[in-house]
Each structure stands twice: as C-alpha cells, then as structure tokens.
Amino acid sequence: MTAVFLVSFWRRTSLDVGDGDVYNDVMKKKTKGRIKRILIYLFILAVLVLFSIIYLLPMVTDAFTRTTIVKYGNIQIVDNVTCYFVRDEIVYTAADSGTIQYYYEEGELVRKGSKIIDILPSGISYVANENRLVSYYVDGCEEVFTPETMASLNRKQIEELQITVNNIKRESAIAGEPLYKAVDNTVWYVVFWVESNELLKYT
Structure with missing residues (x-):
C-alpha cells in the first residue's frame, strides 16, 4: 500500500509542475497577442488621425473660407520717371x-x-x-x-x-x-x- 501511494503522489506532483509550464506558455501567448492587438489598434488610430489631418481638416476649414471669383483687371505700377x-x-x-x-x-x-x-x-x-x-x-x-x-x-x-x-x-x-x-x-x-x-x- 505504501509503495502505491508514493508512486501515485509522484505522478500527481509531476503533473502539477507540467500544468504550470503550460499555464505560463498560455499566459505568454495571451500577453503577446494582447500587445499585438494594441499595436494594430494604435496603427489604425494613427492612420485615421493622419487621414483626418490630411483630408478632413482642410475640407472643414475650407467650409468657413470665403470664395472669391477671379476677375480680369489691371496691375498698376507707379514710378516717377521722365518719359x-x-x-x-x-x-x-x-x-x-x-x-x-x-x-x-x-x-x-x-x-x-x-x-x-x-x-x-x-x-x-x-x-x-x-x-x-x-x-x-x-x-x-x-x-x-x-x-x-x-x-x-x-x-x-x-x-x-x-x-x-x-x-x-x-x-x-x-x-x-x-x-x-x-x-x-x-x-x-x-x-x-x-x-x-x-x-x-x-x-
């Protein structure tokens, strides 16, 4: 009975140690995945911000800018000269x-x-x-x-x-x-x- 008990205890202990390694691997993978997703989100956010600055902001500011129609005219140059x-x-x-x-x-x-x-x-x-x-x-x-x-x-x-x-x-x-x-x-x-x-x- 004693021998059987020791073997059984050794096996359970081995399994517990193995379960810890698996858990650590899983946590590392989850952490890496979370960091990867965060980086992807940050990249997408940066792209959206740049898009807004390049395209949307000029459109919004132009909406408040007065439009002037170009007309033909004369440019007067003045000089005091003897002709x-x-x-x-x-x-x-x-x-x-x-x-x-x-x-x-x-x-x-x-x-x-x-x-x-x-x-x-x-x-x-x-x-x-x-x-x-x-x-x-x-x-x-x-x-x-x-x-x-x-x-x-x-x-x-x-x-x-x-x-x-x-x-x-x-x-x-x-x-x-x-x-x-x-x-x-x-x-x-x-x-x-x-x-x-x-x-x-x-x-």
Missing part, C-alpha cells in the same frame, strides 16, 4: 525760298497723294507719300528719337538735351528751313529709364 515719346516722324525742308501756301491745318490727317504745301513763286509742291498727320511743331530731336534708335539711346546724353518745341508755321521760308512734319500716329513708343533695383516690377 520721351517716340514716333516715326519726318521733317521736310524748303527746297527753295518763297511764300508758303498751306492746305492743311495742324494735326490733320493727310491722305497719300494729297498736296500739303506749295512754295511760290517757284511752284514747288509737297505731296504726302503716305497717310500721315501733318504737324508744324518741331523740337530738333526728330532724328534722335526714332523707332530704330530708341533701343540704343544713352540716358546721360538724353538728359543733357535742351529740348525746345518751335512752331514753324509762317508766311515765307528760306531754302533749307523746315516746312512741316509728317507723323505716323498709329504707333507710339515711350522711352524712360528706371533704377536697376526697380526692373523686376516690369518683368
């Missing part, structure tokens, strides 16, 4: 001395082939070669400010010019004197200088 207007102008001079007979007033448009001036008594006539305005005001700079030369104008030289406008309409003329000016009024240019640090405003 020089450039046009294609031709000054005609008297081929002979005599009395001047005018056919057009200042600023009138003269059609090609129309007579502008006669010089009497020589009978020399001045006829328009193309449609242009006629002007009897000259400043002596008609050959300085031209569409062909305006890109190469020197600022210092231009600022030193003494420009005076003269009315040349009169009763008689001496050979070589200016009679009138024919102006192409369809295209105008403006020449002015700005400081180098202001150039970005015009680009």
Whole structure:
C-alpha cells in the first residue's frame, strides 16, 4: 500500500509542475497577442488621425473660407520717371525760298497723294507719300528719337538735351528751313529709364 501511494503522489506532483509550464506558455501567448492587438489598434488610430489631418481638416476649414471669383483687371505700377515719346516722324525742308501756301491745318490727317504745301513763286509742291498727320511743331530731336534708335539711346546724353518745341508755321521760308512734319500716329513708343533695383516690377 505504501509503495502505491508514493508512486501515485509522484505522478500527481509531476503533473502539477507540467500544468504550470503550460499555464505560463498560455499566459505568454495571451500577453503577446494582447500587445499585438494594441499595436494594430494604435496603427489604425494613427492612420485615421493622419487621414483626418490630411483630408478632413482642410475640407472643414475650407467650409468657413470665403470664395472669391477671379476677375480680369489691371496691375498698376507707379514710378516717377521722365518719359520721351517716340514716333516715326519726318521733317521736310524748303527746297527753295518763297511764300508758303498751306492746305492743311495742324494735326490733320493727310491722305497719300494729297498736296500739303506749295512754295511760290517757284511752284514747288509737297505731296504726302503716305497717310500721315501733318504737324508744324518741331523740337530738333526728330532724328534722335526714332523707332530704330530708341533701343540704343544713352540716358546721360538724353538728359543733357535742351529740348525746345518751335512752331514753324509762317508766311515765307528760306531754302533749307523746315516746312512741316509728317507723323505716323498709329504707333507710339515711350522711352524712360528706371533704377536697376526697380526692373523686376516690369518683368
């Protein structure tokens, strides 16, 4: 009886120890599983937060932002500069001395082939070669400010010019004197200088 009891007790003790190992393994697996689930939940939560920040937050804030319709307009750039207007102008001079007979007033448009001036008594006539305005005001700079030369104008030289406008309409003329000016009024240019640090405003 004694021997049987000892064997039985030894077997029960062995089983108890084995049951403890199994329990520890189960607890470790449960703990690992719980940690794994927590990490998954945290990852999903982080994804949702990022999604909200990237997509939902702008949509919500835009709902409170006023919408403005873009319209065409003008951007005004203001500078205090001296401007020089450039046009294609031709000054005609008297081929002979005599009395001047005018056919057009200042600023009138003269059609090609129309007579502008006669010089009497020589009978020399001045006829328009193309449609242009006629002007009897000259400043002596008609050959300085031209569409062909305006890109190469020197600022210092231009600022030193003494420009005076003269009315040349009169009763008689001496050979070589200016009679009138024919102006192409369809295209105008403006020449002015700005400081180098202001150039970005015009680009």
